[in-house]
Amino acid sequence: MIGRLIAGRYELSTVIGQGGMGQVWTAYDRRLDRRVAVKLLRPDRVAGGEDASELRQRFDRECRVTAQVDHPGLVTVHDAGSDGDELYLVMQYVEGxxxxxxxxxxxxxxxxxxxxxxxxxxxxxxxxxxxxxxxxxxxxxxxxxxxxxxxxxxxxxxxxxxxxxxxxxxxxxxxxxxxxxxxxxxxxxxxxxxxxxxxxxxxxxxxxxxxxxxxxxxxxxxxxxxxxxxxxxxxxxxxxxxxxxxxxxxxxxxxxxxxxxxxxxxxxxxxxxxxxxxxGPAQPAPGPxxxxxxxxRPHAPWPDRPAPPPANPGPAPAPAAAGADLATAVDEVKRLLDAGRITQAVDMLGGIIPAAAERHGEGSPVLRTLRKQYAATLMEDGQYRRALPELRRLSEQFAGQYGGADRQALQFRYEAAQCLEQLGDTRAALTEYRVLLPYFEQYAATDPGVPLGIRRRIGQLLLSVGDRAGAREVLTRLLYDAERVHGPHHPFPAEVRRTLAWLVQVQG
Missing domain, CATH: 1.10.510.10 (Transferase(Phosphotransferase) domain 1)
Incomplete structure (x- = not known):
């Protein structure tokens, strides 16, 4: 394994950490001639063979999302991808x-x-x-x-x-x-x-x-x-x-x-x-x-290292969509999405929408289509705080035109509830799911997946607020219906069954 080249670039050197999901190595970045840390993960050891490909997709998405967080207290992520049967994450090597x-x-x-x-x-x-x-x-x-x-x-x-x-x-x-x-x-x-x-x-x-x-x-x-x-x-x-x-x-x-x-x-x-x-002045410390x-001494230079020279950022780039023709910009968004460049697509859509609103009007089909794409792309990019008001606006527009029970209005409201859950507003998300469930159960005969998914989310949220008895009741009924719809060996009821078993085991 020592000397193995990951992605044709990162040469593994020494194992510095190991666990059930994989290993962490020091490595050398041949292209930039620097030391890095490489985490190797084995999806099959976590999810099982049938879930490995899905886990790889989630891994790519999470790497995109976490790369957006800029803070000096977070390790910098340089690269990510897959190499053979393993996922790899390349990070800065942290001394200490x-x-x-x-x-x-x-x-x-x-x-x-x-x-x-x-x-x-x-x-x-x-x-x-x-x-x-x-x-x-x-x-x-x-x-x-x-x-x-x-x-x-x-x-x-x-x-x-x-x-x-x-x-x-x-x-x-x-x-x-x-x-x-x-x-x-x-x-x-x-x-x-x-x-x-x-x-x-x-x-x-x-x-x-x-x-x-x-x-x-x-x-x-x-x-x-x-x-x-x-x-x-x-x-x-x-x-x-x-x-x-x-x-x-x-x-x-x-x-x-x-x-x-x-x-x-x-x-x-x-x-x-x-x-x-x-x-104030540094005091004698009990150790290094x-x-x-x-x-x-906030931001003071290290005693044995000179202060870094001030950065020269240069001129700020112009907005990507500034002055661009609307149709051309829409085509560029589609190209970016097809290429998996989600963050760029989000930025471009955010620039297109004000111009489209001014040209076509707030209630136009063109603007509504753009807002739907914008909300979906924000969700895909993990930007739930920005997606929430867009989804609420779309839900209100469709409900105002077609009624509160309109399927599209309900779908946007459901996605807004998912945003609330991701943002940590547990009780608000739980309330929304409970309100939405009877509406989606009307479509259970042709599309049982959404109501079953909502019921599982309700069970998980009840667990998160400490209502274990309520969660156990919800999940027990869900297991019966999920097995009836999917069969006992489908991953969905199997997961519910494991959660119930764990709940019973922990509660004694």
Whole structure:
């Protein structure tokens, strides 16, 4: 394997990480003569042969979405694709130590360091959740501490590919992820959102401050059972010098019900800010790679490295669609979509629509067609925040013209509910799905897929808000109907059956 060339460009050198889904290697980029990190993933080890091609498509999509997130606390993704039976992800090589090793080298971990680590992670999560993306696997091994004390978060998007609506559980019935850091709703196969990452942050903070995760056990099932039913030990009982506000914050981050956790990463950062060191001269640190340094001396150059010269960005490019003929621009959008260049197509459609509205009028068929394509492309690109108002506008237009029960109006409303779910507005999405279900059940005789899918989403959202009894009832009835429609061996009822089995197992 050493010396293997990936994509004709990246020469593998040394294994630096290994897990059930694949390996991480240091490698050399022959074209640009630089060291990089290459993650190799085996789809067949996660999804089974029949789902491997679908997983590859999701992998490509997630790489596109995560590449849009620009934050200094996130590892830069250089390239992605497939090589033989494996998917590969090429990232910047990050110098330093992972947070797990950093904690082991500094025991006990100074509590101001823990605050600084959590604050930096909140800054990253705030940017990630705004996309919106949920990391799903935040843990010390996915966080690097660089020599200047700054943190870099790894594996954004990879867990999202491996933990989707159809692959929340492996073929063995076990949840995908790291049980020690897994929120109750994630463990139960429910819908995940930004507060799922905040729970993992709470576990990580508890570990930094006490030296141990709040819930441990001999088996994954035992650990997840404790996440669901046991309260964490307050930190000040384990370490008296931990400030009371910090103990209180960790307990709220570890709330079983996502609605009882802080509203978002920005709110957590604000609570941590009062405990952060004030900017000023660097103080003697108890060891190298002090994570409080970015707050003591923001953006200060490293002592042994010169400050980088200021960048010269040059003139900004003109908008792609500026001055272009509308028909020509529409043809260019189609070409971009056929080539898989989704982000460019989104930008061009966003430029076309105002010109089309001015030329043809807001109610014209031309503009409506463009808005439908724009909304669909935003959904494909994972830009749910921008897609939501477009879908609502389309739903209202069709409902106003054809009535609220119009199939197209309902479809746009259904897609808007999916946006709400992806944006973490769990209760609003649950309400919308429940309202829409009776309408779509009218079409069940000719198209049973949508109502069955809505019922599964309702079950998953009920799990995410802690209503396990309600979820079990919904999923039990869904399993009966899904087997009747698809047969017992179809992937859809098989997945529902595994979720129910896991629910029963965890609940005991």
């Amino acid at each position: 130590a992972d947070l797990g090793d950093h904690l082991a080298e500094h025991d006990p971990y100074p509590w101001p360091w823990a605050v600084a680590v959590a604050a930096q992670l909140c800054a990253v999560l705030s940017a990630v959740h705004a996309v919106p993306i949920v990391h799903r696997d935040l843990k010390p091994r996915n966080v690097m501490v660089r020599p200047d004390g700054t943190l870099t978060v790894l594996d954004l998007g990879v867990a999202s590919v491996m933990d989707t609506d159809t692959t929340r559980l492996t073929h063995t019935g076990s949840p995908i992820g790291s049980p020690a850091y897994m929120a109750p709703e994630q463990a139960m196969g429910g819908a995940v959102g930004p507060r799922t990452d905040l729970y993992a942050l709470g576990v990580l903070l508890h570990e930094l401050l006490s030296g141990q995760v709040p819930f441990a056990g001999a088996t994954a099932l035992g650990v997840l059972h404790r996440h669901l039913y046991e309260a964490p030990v307050p930190l000040r009982q384990l370490r008296a010098e931990v400030p009371e506000p910090l103990e209180s914050l960790v307990l709220r981050l570890l709330a079983k019900d996502p609605q009882h956790r802080p509203a978002g990463a920005q709110d957590v950062y604000r609570e941590l800010a009062s405990l952060l060191p004030a900017p 790679m002090d994570p409080t340094r970015p707050f003591l």
